[in-house]
Structure formats: structure tokens, C-alpha cells
Amino acid sequence: xxxxxxxxxxxxxxxxxxxxxxxxxxxxxxxxxxxxxxxxxxxxxxxxxxxxxxxxxxxxxxxxxxxxxxxxxxxxxxxxxxxxxxxxxxxxxxxxxxxxxxxxxxxxxxxxxxxxxxxxxxxxxxxxxxxxxxxxxxxxxxxxxxxxxxxxxxxxxxxxxxxxxxxxxxxxxxxxxxxxxxxxxxxxxxxxxxxxxxxxxxxxxxxxxxxxxxxxxxxxxxxxxxxxxxxxxxxxxxxxxxxxxxxxxxxxxxxxxxxxxxxxxxxxxxxxxxxxxxxxxxxxxxxxxxxxxxxxxxxxxxxxxxxxxxxxxxxxxxxxxxxxxxxxxxxxxxxxxxxxxxxxxxxxxxxxxxxxxxxxxxxxxxxxxxxxxxxxxxxxxxxxxxxxxxxxxxxxxxxxxxxxxxxxxxxxxxxxxxxxxxxxxxx
Amino acid sequence: xxxxxxxxxxxxxxxxxxxxxxxxxxxxxxxxxxxxxxxxxxxxxxxxxxxxxxxxxxxxxxxxxxxxxxxxxxxxxxxxxxxxxxxxxxxxxxxxxxxxxxxxxxxxxxxxxxxxxxxxxxxxxxxxxxxxxxxxxxxxxxxxxxxxxxxxxxxxxxxxxxxx
Amino acid sequence: xxxxxxxxxxxxxxxxxxxxxxxxxxxxxxxxxxxxxxxxxxxxxxxxxxxxxxxxxxxxxxxxxxxxxxxxxxxxxxxxxxxxxxxxxxxxxxxxxxxxxxxxxxxxxxxxxxxxxxxxxxxxxxxxxxxxxxxxxxxxxxxxxxxxxxxxxxxxxxxxxxxxxxxxxxxxxxxxxxxxxxxxxxxxxxxxxxxxxxxxxxxxxxxxxxxxxxxxxxxxxxxxxxxxxxxxxxxxxxxxxxxxxxxxxxxxxxxxxxxxxxxxxxxxxxxxxxxxxxxxxxxxxxxxxxxxxxxxxxxxxxxxxxxxxxxxxxxxxxxxxx
Ligand code: NA
Ligand code: NA
Numbered sequence: 018x019x020x021x022x023x024x025x026x027x028x029x030x031x032x033x034x035x036x037x038x039x040x041x042x043x044x045x046x047x048x049x050x051x052x053x054x055x056x057x058x059x060x061x062x063x064x065x066x067x068x069x070x071x072x073x074x075x076x077x078x079x080x081x082x083x084x085x086x087x088x089x090x091x092x093x094x095x096x097x098x099x100x101x102x103x104x105x106x107x108x109x110x111x112x113x114x115x116x117x118x119x120x121x122x123x124x125x126x127x128x129x130x131x132x133x134x135x136x137x138x139x140x141x142x143x144x145x146x147x148x149x150x151x152x153x154x155x156x157x158x159x160x161x162x163x164x165x166x167x168x169x170x171x172x173x174x175x176x177x178x179x180x181x182x183x184x185x186x187x188x189x190x191x192x193x194x195x196x197x198x199x200x201x202x203x204x205x206x207x208x209x210x211x212x213x214x215x216x217x218x219x220x221x222x223x224x225x226x227x228x229x230x231x232x233x234x235x236x237x238x239x240x241x242x243x244x245x246x247x248x249x250x251x252x253x254x255x256x257x258x259x260x261x262x263x264x265x266x267x268x269x270x271x272x273x274x275x276x277x278x279x280x281x282x283x284x285x286x287x288x289x290x291x292x293x294x295x296x297x298x299x300x301x302x303x304x305x306x307x308x309x310x311x312x313x314x315x316x317x318x319x320x321x322x323x324x325x326x327x328x329x330x331x332x333x334x335x336x337x338x339x340x341x342x343x344x345x346x347x348x349x350x351x352x353x354x355x356x357x358x359x360x361x362x363x364x365x366x367x368x369x370x371x372x373x374x375x376x377x378x379x380x381x382x383x384x385x386x387x388x389x390x391x392x393x394x395x396x397x398x399x400x401x402x403x404x405x406x407x408x409x410x411x412x413x414x415x416x417x418x419x420x421x422x423x424x425x426x427x428x429x430x431x432x433x434x435x436x437x438x439x440x441x442x443x444x
Numbered sequence: 445x446x447x448x449x450x451x452x453x454x455x456x457x458x459x460x461x462x463x464x465x466x467x468x469x470x471x472x473x474x475x476x477x478x479x480x481x482x483x484x485x486x487x488x489x490x491x492x493x494x495x496x497x498x499x500x501x502x503x504x505x506x507x508x509x510x511x512x513x514x515x516x517x518x519x520x521x522x523x524x525x526x527x528x529x530x531x532x533x534x535x536x537x538x539x540x541x542x543x544x545x546x547x548x549x550x551x552x553x554x555x556x557x558x559x560x561x562x563x564x565x566x567x568x569x570x571x572x573x574x575x576x577x578x579x580x581x582x583x584x585x586x587x588x589x590x591x592x593x594x595x596x597x598x599x600x601x602x603x604x605x606x607x608x
Numbered sequence: 609x610x611x612x613x614x615x616x617x618x619x620x621x622x623x624x625x626x627x628x629x630x631x632x633x634x635x636x637x638x639x640x641x642x643x644x645x646x647x648x649x650x651x652x653x654x655x656x657x658x659x660x661x662x663x664x665x666x667x668x669x670x671x672x673x674x675x676x677x678x679x680x681x682x683x684x685x686x687x688x689x690x691x692x693x694x695x696x697x698x699x700x701x702x703x704x705x706x707x708x709x710x711x712x713x714x715x716x717x718x719x720x721x722x723x724x725x726x727x728x729x730x731x732x733x734x735x736x737x738x739x740x741x742x743x744x745x746x747x748x749x750x751x752x753x754x755x756x757x758x759x760x761x762x763x764x765x766x767x768x769x770x771x772x773x774x775x776x777x778x779x780x781x782x783x784x785x786x787x788x789x790x791x792x793x794x795x796x797x798x799x800x801x802x803x804x805x806x807x808x809x810x811x812x813x814x815x816x817x818x819x820x821x822x823x824x825x826x827x828x829x830x831x832x833x834x835x836x837x838x839x840x841x842x843x844x845x846x847x848x849x850x851x852x853x854x855x856x857x858x859x860x861x862x863x864x865x866x867x868x869x870x871x872x873x874x875x876x877x878x879x880x881x882x883x884x885x886x887x888x889x890x891x892x893x894x895x896x897x898x899x900x901x902x903x904x905x906x907x908x909x910x911x912x913x914x915x916x917x918x919x920x921x922x923x924x925x926x927x928x929x930x
Contacts (some may be wrong), residue, residue, distance in 0.1 A: 035530040036537050037514035039505075043541040056682045057544050061552040061575055064545075066675040068501060071796055072492050074472065075502070077465065185802055251475060253799055253810065259472040282460050288461045292504025293513060299501070300541075307670040310630075345514070357669055390517045406520075411832070441802060479808075483772070483791045487782050490794060543621065555681060558738055559697050562778050563794075568697075 021311050023047040026306065031042050032345070036239060038390070039297035042350065045302040060303050066300020067353065068295055071255070072178030078258030079126030079171050080291045082239075084283055085265045086124055086410055087134045087201055090274040091236050095246045096138065098233035101226045104218035105201070108210025110146055111156050114139050116123045118160035119199040122167035123240030126174070126258075128385055130290075132393045134160040135398040144401070153301065154384075154401035156409035158393040159419070160202055162382045164200060165348065167195035169243050169261075172348045174254055179356050185247040189437035190242075191373040194426055201418040222340050237269055248440045294349050301353035312424025313363040320364060331366035332427055333360065337375075337378055347392060351381055371437060372430045379423045386412050450588050453581055454510060457503040464503075468496035487563040495571050500577035509538075510585035528597045535590040542586060545579030627660045627854050627857070629849060631687035632676040634668040640750045640879055641689045642666060644872035648687075648843075651864045656857055662687065674698075683739045683848035689872075691750070692840040693778065698742075701736055701919045704926070705840035707910050708784050709903045712930055714752075717838040718873060719929050721747035723866045727926050730752060731842075741847045745862065746869035750839035756819055756828040757811025758804050761895040763832065765789055765905055774800050774812035780913055784886040785813075785911055788902065797822075815839060816883035825890035832895045834902070838877065842870055844848065 020336040028045035032038060047060060086092060088128040095117050098315035114135065121131050136157050138343045143153035168188030177184035209215065221229070239261055246257040273284075308314070321334055342351050363373040387391045388405045398408045475543040508514050516534075520526065553576060556569030632648065640795070649662035670685055671677050673694035679685035692702040704710065711717040720727040728747055735744040750758050755762060762768055765788045773790040775781045793809050796820075803809045804827040811828060811838065819825065837858040843865050850858060887894060914923040 031537065032517050033519060034533060034537075035518075036528060037516050038536045039514050040538045040541050043535060043544075047540055047544055055684050056813075057548040058552050058555070058682050059679060059684050060544050061549045061572075062675060062678045062682070063671070064575060065498075065552070065572060066671050068498060069494065071490055071494065074490075074497055078472075079499065081469075190519065199475040210904070226549065226815075228499075251480075253808075255472060256476045258477065259469065263473060269772060284462050284465050285458045288458075288465050288504040289498045289507050289511075289513065290504075292501045293508055293515065296505035296508070296514070306670065309665065312663070314669070345517075389519055390515070392515065395518065401514050479793055487792070487794050488777075488781060552678075555678060558740060559678070560700060562697065562776075565700075565779070 018052075020049050020053055021313055021316075023052055023309070024307060027347070028304075032129070032390075036248040037297050038350065039293075040301045042297065042304050042354075043300040046300075046307055049307055059306075059357045064299045064408040065302075067087050067305075071175060072184065072253075073295065073298070075169075075253075075255040075258045076126070076171050076172045076295060077287065077291045078255065078262050079169055079174070081128065081262050081284075081287045082265060083125035083130035083134070084264070084287050084290070085269060085275070086121065087130070090267075090272065091116075091124075092121070092134050092138070094232045094236060097229045100218060101213035101221040101229045105220040105287040106203075106207065107217045108148075108215040108357065109145050109217035110152040111141065111148065111152070111210065111215065113205040114143070114156055115160040115199055115202045115206065118163050118386040119167065119195070120237070121155065122163040122165075123169075123244075124236070124261075125164055126171040128164035128382070129392045129396060131164040132158060132396040135161065136397050137183045140401045141396065147275075149213065149411070150214055150401055150403050151407050151411035154189075154397045154403055154408045155415055156202065156204070156206060157401075158386045158391070158397035158408070159412060159415045160199070161393045161397070162385050162419075163195055163199060164278065164380060165382050165385070166191050166198060166433070167252070168192065169241075169258065170378070172352070172381065173374070175349050176352050176356075176374050176378060179352060180360060180374060182374045183188050184372045185438075185443065186437035186441050187374050187378070188244060188254075189248055189440055190433050191378070192436055194375070194379055194422055197422050201422060202415060205415055205418060210323055226357075239264060293346065297350050298353055305354045305357065308416065309357050314357045317358045319362050320366055322365060328368070329428070331362055331395045332368060332373075332376070335366075336376065336423065336427065337361055339377060339380040340383065343381045344387045345390055346384070347380065347390070348384065351384070352377070363413075369430060369434065372434055375433055376423060377425060379426070381420075381422075383416055383419060383441055386416065446584070446588050446591070447607040450510065453584055454507055457581060458540045461500045461507075464496040464500050468493050468500070468557070471496070474561040482494055483568050491561050491564050495533055499574045500551065500572055502583075506578045506581035506585060510588065512589065525597070528593055532590060532593045535586050535593065538586055542579050542582045546583065548574050549579055550577035570601065622868035624657070624659045625854075627853065629660060629662045630665055630670070630684075630878065631662050632668075632670040632679070632687065633667045633689040634666075634673055634676075636667040638879075640872050644748060644841075644843070644868045645689055647871050648864055648868040651867065652724045652860060655860045655864065658722055660853070660857055660860075674866045677740075678740065680844065680846040680849075682725070683741075683846050685847040686846050687844065689738070689748075689843050691817070692747075693776065695842050695844075696778070698740055699738060700732070701734060701917055701922060702842070703733070703778065703780050703841075703917055704919050706778060706780050706837065707746045707906075707913060708781075708834075708912060709899075709906050710838035710923075710926060711838060714749075714838065714877070716930055717749065717840075720926055721742040721749065721840060721869075723747075723869070725929065727929070728923060728924070730925065743843045743847050743850055744842060744844050746769070746843040747857060748841040748869035749873035750841040751815035751817060751876040752835050752880050753813050753815055753837040754811045754908060755811060755832045755836070756824060756858060757830050757832075758828045759810050760898070761830055761893060762811075763895050763902050764898050766905050772808070772810045774803060774809040780916075783913060784906060784909065787797035787905060800824065801827055813830060813837075816887075817879055820883055820886065820890070825887070825892050829880070830893050830895065831887060832897050832920075834897055835899075836902070841869075841872060843872075853883075901908070 027048045031041035099113045099117040106112050140153050153411050173187040243257045243261050246252045282294045385391045398405050448459040467509040471489050471492050475486050553569050557567045559568045633641050645664045652660050673690040676685050676688045692705045696702040732744045771788040771790045774795045775792045785792050914920050
């Protein structure tokens with residue numbers, strides 16, 4: 018049997034019998050290594066190499082930032098602010114859901130954290146106001162993926178670190194599609210609200226608006242520190258994240274929503290939180306190495322070029338491929354394992370590395386709301402207490418809009434890339 | 445008995461992890477300040493940060509095993525008994541990676557005594573040690589989970605029999 | 609039974625064992641190391657009648673230098689071509705090649721890395737004595753290192769005062785450039801461009817392939833012809849692999865590696881010349897330096913640093929080669 022086929026079959030079997038993904042990555046690699054008669058110590062070498070990367074040091078900070086947002090009452094302030102801005106539109110609560118996710122996305126680097134922070138507040142509230150349960154879960158999960166699309170984004174940090182693409186440029190490239198996707202979701206919300214006559218909130222008075230805006234301002238500065246600092250080149254991604262954490266801590270002590278004695282618990286929780294994706298990244302390191310070792314990039318490249326040699330054709334096949342693997346793997350694991358194949362194809366199709374990077378990240382973000390393994394979908398359905406199938410039916414139209422935006426980005430690279438090219442005009 | 449030991453192990457993991465994560469944050473922040481304002485090279489800062497990072501990842505991953513936090517694909521969320529049986533099998537399968545982490549992680553750690561970090565010039569064995577140590581803790585936690593799940597499955601089966 | 613026919617690939621394969629070997633390197637083509645690897649793969653296959661096939665894994669697809677060296681120790685990667693500075697994690701004394709202005713000129717450097725020189729046998733021994741299960745096949749060149757910055761022309765150490773200089777993480781290089789008056793700063797290579805753009809660092813030192821490959825001329829248009837280092841390159845083989853091979857193949861590998869290393873050195877010089885000639889196209893200001901002034905400051909430092917590395921004997925060996 019071809020060892021690559023063995024690797025993938027064992028992986029899927031393990032995943033289906035409920036072996037945790039990270040372990041399934043490692044164990045399927047171990048089986049292949051036994052088959053190839055290679056030393057086991059290589060497994061450990063590649064586990065270590067998987068996470069021995071300076072750029073990954075940004076990940077704990079971006080997750081800590083998310084944790085601070087939840088614990089520090091910042092979510093509350095941002096919800097108030099969102100209500101003032103979009104609450105009066107028909108389907109107000111759903112608009113708030115998308116809008117607040119868009120702002121939170123500028124603060125946190127993860128999508129699951131956003132679902133976990135917003136979902137418990139908004140999903141029950143939406144159900145209470147007679148929104149369809151499927152729609153409530155769907156819009157919460159889908160808008161949460163903005164967390165990894167709008168910078169900062171852990172997924173882009175990992176992509177940039179592994180593919181040697183400027184993280185600052187990837188961050189900037191995420192802004193336009195992030196906003197377009199948010200608008201698309203709000204447009205769809207408006208359509209649904211009209212159709213099912215969902216309620217809205219009274220328009221806020223100028224005074225209310227000013228107060229809530231004032232309360233939100235210190236928090237709204239955070240994305241500017243992060244993105245401004247990185248794109249101005251003042252700091253590296255890790256340093257910007259560290260400074261943002263420092264700023265958020267100061268802010269929270271100032272708001273008195275956080276006490277020094279709460280810090281150990283917060284840090285311990287954060288550690289376990291980031292160890293999950295990072296341990297998966299480490300284990301994905303072995304599988305990624307095996308894939309390189311077994312010459313898979315060349316094999317896939319030969320296969321794809323036998324189908325098409327046009328640059329757009331290859332790009333579309335990449336999108337299709339990512340869409341499929343995105344349903345079974347988290348974005349980080351998919352990046353670690355398949356990046357050599359992607360960059361090889363990107364070379365053949367002569368794609369701009371930032372363009373390939375941003376489209377890859379966008380497509381993989383779609384996988385976060387699709388069964389069987391979409392982390393945002395799983396969290397949101399647990400909160401909404403509905404089946405994944407029911408939620409997914411409501412997700413399909415929202416996802417279609419996102420895919421449409423991604424395809425526009427494939428054909429008109431400048432739409433996404435003009436920001437990074439303008440602000441960080443290298444290469 | 446095992447539960448008591450594991451409570452202690454978990455506490456150690458979390459406390460050491462908390463200290464390392466704090467050190468990590470301080471070192472990274474200090475590096476930004478020192479580089480931008482004092483213009484002193486802190487070549488060792490990145491290396492200290494990486495060591496802390498790697499240890500926290502492996503300690504955290506071990507704790508996550510105890511609380512079944514590692515992501516699992518849920519194909520049939522409502523079939524509790526079937527899932528529990530699969531979980532028991534999965535615990536056994538997971539032991540293969542844990543075995544490799546302990547035994548071969550240990551030999552990789554020994555290899556690390558002849559590989560030195562650039563700035564601190566200490567053997568990387570001290571970083572590599574995170575893998576077998578984590579593997580050992582994962583072993584404890586997995587055995588605990590295995591026993592727990594078997595008990596749970598038994599009580600479920602009993603209940604079914606009783607209800608019939 | 610040895611085969612003599614050159615093209616008889618399909619004949620006799622049943623009596624001759626086949627070896628599929630892997631060579632790893634972190635650089636991407638075009639690069640002198642790739643030329644070196646390709647020559648090696650081609651010639652070894654030819655001279656073993658196709659029985660030893662070497663596939664090249666470039667661009668770090670099997671991992672960075674340290675990882676692939678560890679894989680050689682395990683026998684999963686068979687050959688590595690890489691910078692001696694990265695191999696110094698395993699063989700700390702290789703750091704002497706990082707002592708700026710240790711070599712008088714390219715000629716002196718080539719004498720040192722020659723396979724019959726005492727320096728080569730010194731390191732060949734060093735590799736064996738560390739019990740790493742890797743064997744040094746050859747030392748090679750791979751280009752010359754220059755200093756670039758975005759502030760002003762740098763011709764003397766005085767011009768370096770206050771320049772924030774990006775360096776790889778090694779303390780030796782940090783000591784050297786501090787002594788010359790620069791402010792060392794560690795930063796990953798792919799962050800250099802944006803780092804320069806906004807003043808995190810003012811300059812860096814690199815080969816010209818690194819400089820033009822990353823389009824750094826766009827942000828750091830002053831290049832000083834410091835030639836402070838010649839990229840020393842190691843070409844190594846896993847001993848687990850090597851010992852599996854029949855003696856005749858071992859001999860072929862030894863001899864082809866030496867030839868490949870010579871090609872690497874030559875190609876390194878060619879690349880440098882070509883790229884130096886290209887620099888004016890990118891509006892780069894090229895500055896000749898006052899070499900004596902740099903050497904005068906650094907020569908005393910060499911002894912101290914060599915002592916830190918416990919490599920005084922090696923330093924003397926290199927000095928007497930002149
Ligand atoms: Na974000
Ligand atoms: Na949301």
C-alpha cells in the first residue's frame with residue numbers, strides 16, 4: 018500500500034472512533050513510520066520542530082487577550098456599543114451579533130473564543146425574541162469566524178510563520194474580506210428579518226450613543242495598537258500581542274473588573290486553552306514531515322497539473338481542496354500538514370504568496386462552521402441545544418455568501434491586496 | 445488513590461505552567477522595552493521565551509487529557525453509550541502516542557545533551573524533557589479516564605437492565 | 609561483481625542492492641548549495657550505475673538545519689548541506705567560522721576548507737568525537753557576507769556607531785559587532801524588511817543572495833563591501849547510512865562530495881560576482897571599506913572569543929595557514 022494512503026486512512030478511522038484529532042495525527046503518523054521502518058525518535062523530533070518557532074510565541078498572547086475580554090466585562094461594553102450602532106435595524110439582535118463579532122475580531126485572534134464569549138449571551142436572547150433557533154446558532158457561529166479573518170488572527174500567525182509570508186501583510190489583507198463578509202451577513206440578516214418579521218430596538222438617543230461610545234473607546238484602541246504597531250513595523254506580531262495584553266491588563270485594573278488575585282487562574286486557563294491548538298500543531302508537524310518525506314507535494318502537483326495548467330484553474334482546485342480538508346481538520350492543522358503542497362502549487366501557478374495565504378485562511382475559516390469538525394459550529398450548537406444538521410441547514414446560505422466573496426477575491430486579487438500593498442509596500 | 449495522585453500532578457502542572465507563562469510574558473515585554481529604549485541586545489530573551497512556551501504547551505496538553513478537552517469529532521452526539529464505548533477504545537489507542545512520547549521522548553532528550561542553544565548555550569535536553577514528562581502525566585490521566593469511563597459504562601448498562 | 613558499463617541502469621539490479629537516499633538543505637534554488645546538491649546526486653547515481661539515488665529536499669521541506677541534523681543522527685535523512693553556524697548547535701567550535709576577518713582573503717579561506725587541510729581533518733575528528741553519528745564529508749563555501757543599512761555609507765567602524773544591526777542569535781556575532789560600535793538586535797530573517805522600514809533595525813549583514821532574494825535593496829540601499837565572513841558550509845552524511853553502504857559506494861560518496869564542495873565554493877563566487885554586478889540596477893550605493901581599521905579592532909577579540917569556545921589551538925591552525 019502507498020504509505021500516503023495508509024497515513025490518511027488510519028487518520029480518518031481514528032478520528033471517526035473518537036480519538037482526539039491531535040492524537041489521531043500523531044498515531045496515524047506512528048503507524049506509517051512503523052510501515053516505513055523509520056525510527057520512532059523521528060516522531061519526537063518532528064513534534065518538537067512543529068512548535069519550535071519564534072512566531073508561534075504570539076499565540077498565547079492572542080488567546081490571553083481573548084480571555085481578558087471575557088473576564089473583564091469588555092464584552093458587555095462592546096455589546097452596548099453595538100446595540101447603539103446597529104440595534105435599531107430590523108433584526109436588531111442578529112445585527113448586534115454580527116457587529117460585535119466584527120469588533121471582537123479586532124481584539125482576539127481566535128474564533129472559538131468569540132463563539133464562547135458571545136454565544137451564551139446572544140443565542141438565548143435571540144431565541145427569547147422568537148428568532149429561529151437554527152438561524153440564531155448559524156449567525157453566531159458564522160460571524161464568529163470573523164475572529165480569524167479580521168486581524169489579529171492566530172491562523173494567519175501560523176500561516177505566516179510556516180510559509181515565511183509577512184504576518185503584517187496577511188493581517189492587512191484580512192481586513193477587506195472581513196468587512197465584506199460582515200456586511201454580507203448583515204445583508205442576509207436584514208433579508209431574514211424582513212421575511213420573518215424579527216424585532217428591532219428603539220433608536221438610541223444622542224446621549225446614550227455618546228456614553229456607550231465613550232465607554233467603548235479605550236477598548237476600540239486595542240486593534241489600532243496591534244495592527245498599527247505591526248504594519249508600521251514598530252513591533253513584531255509577538256511583541257504587538259504582548260503590548261496589547263499589557264494594555265488590556267492595565268485597562269482592566271483601571272475598570273476594577275480584574276484583581277491581581279484573579280491572574281493565576283486566568284493564566285492557568287489560558288495555558289490549557291492554547292496548549293490544545295499548539296499540541297495539535299506539534300502532532301501535525303509529524304504528519305506534515307511525512308508528507309514531505311514521501312514526496313507528496315510533487316505527486317499532488319503532477320496530478321493537478323495533469324488536470325489543468327491555468328493559473329486560475331489551479332487556484333480554484335486549491336480552493337476546492339481546502340474546502341474539503343477544512344471540514345475534517347482545524348485551520349492550524351490543515352496549514353501545518355498541507356502547506357508544502359499549497360506553496361508548491363502556488364509556485365506552479367505563480368500566485369502572490371500573500372494572495373494564496375489570505376484565500377487559504379478564508380477558505381479554512383469556512384471549515385470552522387461545517388460538520389463534522391467545525392469548532393464554532395460545535396460550540397454554538399451546544400449553546401443553542403439544537404442538532405448540527407439543523408444548524409448546518411441555516412448555515413448553508415450564509416456560507417454561500419462567504420464563498421462568493423472568496424471567489425471574488427480569487428479573481429480580483431487587488432480587492433484584498435491593495436491594503437497590504439499600500440501600507441507595507443514590499444515585494 | 446490514582447485520583448489523589450493525579451490531583452497533585454495536575455496542581456503541579458498548573459502551578460509550574462503559571463510561573464513559566466508569567467516569566468514568558470515578562471521576558472517578551474522586557475525585550476520590547478529594552479530593545480527600543482535602552483538599545484541593549486537581549487539575545488537570550490527569545491530562547492527563554494521558547495523554553496517557557498514549549499513547557500507550558502506540553503504541561504497544558506497533559507492537563508487537557510484529564511479533562512477530555514482535546515478536540516474530538518462528534519459524529520453522533522446523542523448516542524451516549526456508543527460514544528462511551530468508543531472513548532474507552534480511544535483511551536487505549538491514545539496510549540501508543542503516549543508510549544512514544546515517554547520512551548522515545550526520553551531518548552530524544554538524551555540526544556539533546558549534545559545540541560546547544562545559541563545564546564544561552566545550555567543543552568536543549570532541558571527543553572526536550574517537556575515531551576517525556578508530559579507523556580508520563582498523560583499516562584496517569586489516561587488511565588484515570590479509562591477507569592472512570594468503564595465505571596460509567598457499567599452503571600449505564602445496569603440502569604438499562606434495571607429499567608427493562 | 610562490479611559493473612563497468614555506464615548506462616546499464618536496468619541490468620543487474622537484482623544482484624546490486626538499491627539505495628534511495630535523501631539530501632536536505634534549507635535554501636531554495638537558485639543557490640550554490642543547490643548546484644552542489646544536484647552535482648552530487650547526478651554523479652553518485654552515475655558512478656554507482658544507478659544503484660544509489662539521491663533525492664534533494666530543498667527549501668527546508670524536511671525541517672530546518674538543526675532538525676535535519678537530528679534526523680541524520682537517526683538515519684532518516686542521509687545528507688545535509690547547511691551553514692556551519694547552524695551546525696554549531698551540535699559542534700560549538702564551528703563558531704570560529706563566524707569570527708569576522710579571521711581569514712585574510714578568499715584564498716586563505718579556501719585553504720582552510722580544503723579537504724586535505726588540517727582544519728578539515730580537525731573538524732572531521734570533532735564530528736566523530738562528539739558521537740553524533742554524523743560524518744563530515746566536506747567543507748565548502750557558499751558566498752561572502754556583506755553589511756547593508758538604510759542610514760548612510762559605512763566605510764569605517766566609526767560609521768557603525770549607533771547603527772541598530774540585525775544579527776542571528778549567536779553571542780559571538782553580537783560581541784563582534786558591539787566591539788565595532790553597532791547595537792546588535794535579534795530578529796528573524798523574514799522580519800528584517802519591515803524592521804528596517806520602520807526603524808526596528810537600521811541594518812543587517814548577509815550574503816548578496818539573501819540581500820537581493822528578499823528585495824532588501826528597496827529598504828537598505830547602502831551596501832558596504834565588508835567581506836567580513838565567508839559562508840562556511842558543511843556537507844555531512846548520516847553514519848547509519850554510510851555504514852550500510854558497500855565500501856566502493858562509500859568511496860564514491862567521499863570523492864563526489866569533495867568535488868561537489870569545490871563546485872559549491874566556485875558557484876558561491878560566481879553568484880557573488882553576478883549579484884554585485886546587478887546591484888547598481890537597484891540604485892544601491894556601494895561603499896569600499898577601510899578593511900585595516902576593522903581588522904585592527906577585531907584581531908585582539910579573536911583570541912578572547914576563541915578562548916570562550918575552547919578553540920585556541922584551532923585559531924592558531926587557521927592563522928598559520930596564511
Ligand atoms: Na481577529
Ligand atoms: Na457572533
